Amino acid sequence: MRTQVAIIGAGPAGLLLSHLLYKAGIDCVILERRDRAYVESRIRAGILEQITVDLLRQVGVNERMDREGLAHDGFAMATGEETIRIDMAALTGKNVMVYGQTEVTRDLIDAAIERNIPLLFEAENVAVHDVTGAKPIVTWTRNGKQEKLEADFIAGCDGFHGVARASIPADKLSLFERVYPFGWLGLLADVPPCDHELIYASHERGFALASMRSHTRSRYYVQVPLTEKVEEWSDERFWDELTVRLGPDVAPRITRGPSLEKSIAPLRSFVAEPMRYGNLFLAGDAAHIVPPTGAKGLNLAASDVAFLAEGLIDHYKGSATGLELYSTRALSRIWKAERFSWWFTSLMHRFPDTDAFGRRMQMAELDYIKGSETARRTVAENYVGLPLR
Template identity: 50%
Template sequence: MKRLTTRVAIVGAGPGGLLLSHLLQLCGVDSIVLERRSRAHVEKRVRAGLLEGGTVDFLREAGLADRLDREGLVHEGFVFRFGARAHRMPFTELTGRTVHMYGQQELVKDLIRARTEAGARLWFDVPDVELRGLETDTPAVRCTVAGEPVEIACDFVAGCDGFHGVSRRSVPPGALTTYERAYPYAWLGVLAQAPPAAEELIYAVHGRGFALHSMRSPAVSRLYLQVAAGESVENWPDERIWKELHTRLDIDGAPELAEGPVLEKSCVALRGFVTEPMSHGRLFLAGDAAHIVPPTAAKGLNLAVADIKVLAAAFREFYETGDRGPLDGYSAACLPGVWQAQEFSDWMSRLLHRPAEGRVFHERLQHARLEAVVHSPAAARNFAENYVGLARERTPARGGRP
């Protein structure tokens, strides 16, 4: 078995793992990144594309935002459509913050290029990853690289391999507490070669269910429909998709939705998930390995970057001074913001989606809440601060569980 050494072994080459590797190199800390999927697969995975202003600022500070600044679409508001009317939410006017629309796969491409140009040890197609000795001072990662068995001795392991990855599953039963919620509906997501019908996002509340009009570029639209939990893509031919999108999104006086070839479509279950703590021994979990939020408020990628910001600073402190305090405080620093994002994502999901039951009563409550958000300055400001990430940034860290 080939034996290698590194300071931090990073499992997962999504945005979190790649960003952590980049930040560690900036402070002189060696890492190895292992990804079980191919590079082509990782670069094509379509995920949420809304980046909060704080996320964009951090990527700029890290020297990773050149293409994002050239090609990202800057938004200063979005539109609610309900009751056959359109209501604009001017979140930049309310908070001073913008958001960028920039596909997660595009950020991943930027990160992979930066890591490759820096000569980083970034390995794809790595199956059979096994974590060992997490509760000792000498953890190790065993895997297969180019058909050859490899053992990587390291100081720490960063689990950035998502909800279904090996990292969290390597923790002994009972060492972590998990909190979960499954929502009674799902999203049918569509990527279409069609120009967006509007320059800003449209959140549409309709009697047939929620719909979202988003975009990836001036020529490519990203569209979502609320569907039943467990719904199959096979039940949604393109003609049915466009018909339902028109029904839920079109209102009198608004630009009509443009149709085009459907490039991709998939059904995504909505769920909330948090693990506490976000570490065990020498293992630190980040991003979807530690928490999942429903996509309604587009917090997933932003939460992953927030985790990595804290984790990278803690590693830097440890290697510069030997102080493990920030690493030991990693969960306490991250979890309040995670739960704040969970709360807002849950609230926004209930605000926008048609319920599975109790429909009439819920519709009246939903309408009252929407009217408050668009007509009350205090409610609008509170909503905007949550939407752009300001509320989460102001959430203080805590020492211990509630």
């Protein structure tokens, strides 16, 4: 097989990249280790920045998002005693869209199949070869048969544990990481949300988040130690803890119901740089991870592939500048998003070493945000997403 761009990974990064290339008339093939049902069932983030929404509209994969997505003009930061609303629309002129990553993935897969973009699921034992040469190669096995794909470029969009970054020599990468000493226990339930906007709560007992996927499906989280097991948390225990952490103003509005899914996600910050090695490019979780507090993971993946697609389009028009600048441009935005996610996580969570002084510092910061329009604008600008340029 032969193509112009080989894409490893059928998550949002790889799929969105394929549609950007499709629109530009550039051939690509997507390889995915898992089957379609698994990829479409992964529960992930649900907040889309305006840039991500615009990219989905640009590639024409927006009909269901525009029909079912929920535009949010603000969100709340709660302390247990009071609520601080961040009016994103008034402060920045922008908003965000609540539309689950699961739904984005399904839409992108459906559109890829409709557009005959080659999408190969259950491609096992993927390996890359000769990435520093002019014609890199990807090999894999499928249905017990060894297959090979020759390409001009390889886009590694295969996640944190994927083969793409692992294929780059260790001495060619600098890795930066912070692992947080807690995780998010998430519960998905078919109950109406407790509020029309997200509520981030900083409580003495730990962080909590009230989120949603639709007007009838809610997603809630509570901070738990990494030693906790999902099996230790009955639905009743989860609802009881959530009620305490969200506070007396919100508690009466919480509708309880049986969980559709419960899981614990560890939190980490991670960046690998540079994001290019020869003709292999990293994008999305293959290059960086952010804690979910700032809702940046999917959105950074989208901006990565926007930069990468622009560079690839420029290449086929005769200019190498876009690809040469890809890593620098992407990392500039990534590190700013990492900073915001780190700051927001540090502000809203209870760390094992948070003493009385540390807690007072968190409360003072929240009080400052409450009283300062400039501070609220800074929070809003970062939350809605910094510009690509």
